[in-house]
Amino acid sequence: MKIDCRDLACPRPVIETKKALENLKGNEKLEILLNSQASKENVIRFLKSLNLEFYVNDLDDESVVSIVKYGNMDQIQEQNLQDYNVLFLKSDKVGEGELGKNLMLGFLKTLKDLPSKPKKILCVNDSVLINTDCSHMAFEAMKELENLGIEIYSCGACLEFFGKSADLKIGKIGNAYEILNELFGKAKIISL
Template identity: 45%
Template sequence: MSKVILIKNDSIGERGELGNKLIINFLKARTKILPSKIFLLNRGVLLATQNQDGILALEILESKGVEIFSCQTCLEFFDLLEELKVGKVGNAKDTLEALLNAENTITLS
């Protein structure tokens, strides 16, 4: 079963300390069922470039076989293309194909 997670922000809910803590806890949550892919869009790319806790959590997921994609347009917008620490650069085609082929999609914003 293909499961995809779409993360559109570097926090859950309101931006700030609590929102950041929630997204990091979500990424660190250990479950038996892992997504096949995680797509980071908009401010979500900060989790793979600037947020050390986010980078560590994503590295663990990647080591378990989860593919991590950061939106190229978003990385370029925030001038972070050269700062990507985990995963690979993705594009709209990658994202759309994964979403259309996924049996389940979870979106966090």
């Protein structure tokens, strides 16, 4: 089976991959055609969450991810979500103007000293810019959090909107499927 996920907006490539896997018969091969770095990383992370073996063939501006389904896919489950905290950032500031930028910096710097840190930080809208620009006032604070082991994800569609997909310096490219899984999972969501 082959599915064409080229030019599909996030999170469609992950959703189409999930549907195709559910319909795949035993020992049948699935090929996923992709032409965006964000989509490729999101599909790969999704397949890893299912503990599936796959291989990637990169061709010029496209990639083909191939999987062979062995056994019963009903036995494959995504990672169980445990109780943990997730920080959801919708902006690169908390409030407006210079005060808002200073507040974001203060919150991120203080976060590293808290006894209960988030497991993940999910960045959407212009908060993704913190992770792409070394000169952003909150960049170093976010980098410190990553160095502490906090998983940081920047929305792939947001990065593409700002033309910053290739500039990501902190964390990984995320997608709406993962973000919604967190928001509706067992995680406690803290939003700034």
